[in-house]
Amino acid sequence: MDGAGLVRDALEDLCREHLVPQVALDRHWPWARVRAEQEERRLFEVMRRLEPEEYRQARALLAECPAGPLRVLRKRWDRLWMRFDFFESVSDWPWCQLEGWWYPCPKCRWPMRVVETGQEVEVRCEAHRARGVHYRLSLERGGRGVAPVLVGTGRASEPVVGFPASVDHLALSRPVWRYGVLPTLLEIELRDRLKDQAHVRVEMWPGELRPDEYDLRITVAVPGRPVRTWRVDAKDWASAAALAKALLEREPKPYTLFIVVPDHQAHEVAYLKARLTGRRTKVLTLTRLVEQIKRAARGVQ
Ligand SMILES: [Zn+2]
Incomplete structure (x- = not known):
C-alpha cells in the first residue's frame, strides 16, 4: 500500500x-x-x-x-x-x-x-x-x-x-489492457525497430495454422546463407513467476518459440529461462532480440 x-x-x-x-x-x-x-x-x-x-x-x-x-x-x-x-x-x-x-x-x-x-x-x-x-x-x-x-x-x-x-x-x-494492449505495443515496437534492416522480413500475427498461434514471424534471408526464422510471442506481465506458470501450462510448440519481454525485465530473463528449459522456448528482452536479428542480417553468426 x-x-x-x-x-x-x-x-x-x-x-x-x-x-x-x-x-x-x-x-x-x-x-x-x-x-x-x-x-x-x-x-x-x-x-x-x-x-x-x-x-x-x-x-x-x-x-x-x-x-x-x-x-x-x-x-x-x-x-x-x-x-x-x-x-x-x-x-x-x-x-x-x-x-x-x-x-x-x-x-x-x-x-x-x-x-x-x-x-x-x-x-x-x-x-x-x-x-x-x-x-x-x-x-x-x-x-x-x-x-x-x-x-x-x-x-x-x-x-x-x-x-x-x-x-x-x-x-x-484492465485485463485486456495488460494482456492485449501492452504485448501488442511491444510487437509493434519490435517491428518498427527492424523496419529498415536489409534482408529482414517481419510478419505480424502470421500464424501458420491460426493467426493467434504466435505473434510475429521474422525471417532473415542473407544471399548465400541459409534462411533463419524467429517465431516470437511478446509478453508484458507484472510477474515473471506467473508468466512462467502460464507458459508451462501451454502445449510445447513443434518449433522454437522466442518469448520477448520488455527491456526493464532484463533481470528476470535468467529465471524465465531456467523455468522453461526443455520446452523449446527462448526468452530475451526486446533489445537483445533486435541485436540478435541485426547481427544475423549482417551475416554474423
Ligand atoms: Zn502507458
Missing part, C-alpha cells in the same frame, strides 16, 4: 496474476482475481473466433484505440465493435480521474493513474512510468470546463490533454 492506503499499481497486477486469497484483500481491493482471469480468457476466446483478417485488425486496434470518446471508438472499431465488448466507462474508474477529467498515456493511450499525496498530484502510466511517462499538476489553473494542465516530469512525458471522465468516454478493461 502507498502512504494514502491505496494499493500500489504493481501490487494490483501481481495479485491478479497470482491466486491471492480474496478475503485477504477484500477490504482494500474490491476486484476479484477470478474476474481478471475470466476476462483474459474471454479476450482470447473472442480473438480466436475472428477470421484471420479481423484478428489482425483487432490486434492493431488494441494498440491504436484502447480508450476515448464512444463515437470515435465505435467508428474506428467499426464492424468489430459489437463483438468486442471489453470497454468500460471511464466515469466508473475513480483512480484515473482528476477533477472530472482523465488523461491518456502518450505511449499506450490508456487512462493514466492519478495519485494524490498531500498537496502533490502525480499522473502517471502504470506500465510506462519506468520509461519516463509521469506528470504533475500545473499550478496554473485551467478554469471552468477546461481540463487541469499537466506538466511533464519524465523523459517521455509528451504533452497530454485531458478528456471529460463522462459516461461516454470508454476504455478497454
Whole structure:
C-alpha cells in the first residue's frame, strides 16, 4: 500500500496474476482475481473466433484505440465493435480521474493513474512510468470546463490533454489492457525497430495454422546463407513467476518459440529461462532480440 492506503499499481497486477486469497484483500481491493482471469480468457476466446483478417485488425486496434470518446471508438472499431465488448466507462474508474477529467498515456493511450499525496498530484502510466511517462499538476489553473494542465516530469512525458471522465468516454478493461494492449505495443515496437534492416522480413500475427498461434514471424534471408526464422510471442506481465506458470501450462510448440519481454525485465530473463528449459522456448528482452536479428542480417553468426 502507498502512504494514502491505496494499493500500489504493481501490487494490483501481481495479485491478479497470482491466486491471492480474496478475503485477504477484500477490504482494500474490491476486484476479484477470478474476474481478471475470466476476462483474459474471454479476450482470447473472442480473438480466436475472428477470421484471420479481423484478428489482425483487432490486434492493431488494441494498440491504436484502447480508450476515448464512444463515437470515435465505435467508428474506428467499426464492424468489430459489437463483438468486442471489453470497454468500460471511464466515469466508473475513480483512480484515473482528476477533477472530472482523465488523461491518456502518450505511449499506450490508456487512462493514466492519478495519485494524490498531500498537496502533490502525480499522473502517471502504470506500465510506462519506468520509461519516463509521469506528470504533475500545473499550478496554473485551467478554469471552468477546461481540463487541469499537466506538466511533464519524465523523459517521455509528451504533452497530454485531458478528456471529460463522462459516461461516454470508454476504455478497454484492465485485463485486456495488460494482456492485449501492452504485448501488442511491444510487437509493434519490435517491428518498427527492424523496419529498415536489409534482408529482414517481419510478419505480424502470421500464424501458420491460426493467426493467434504466435505473434510475429521474422525471417532473415542473407544471399548465400541459409534462411533463419524467429517465431516470437511478446509478453508484458507484472510477474515473471506467473508468466512462467502460464507458459508451462501451454502445449510445447513443434518449433522454437522466442518469448520477448520488455527491456526493464532484463533481470528476470535468467529465471524465465531456467523455468522453461526443455520446452523449446527462448526468452530475451526486446533489445537483445533486435541485436540478435541485426547481427544475423549482417551475416554474423
Ligand atoms: Zn502507458
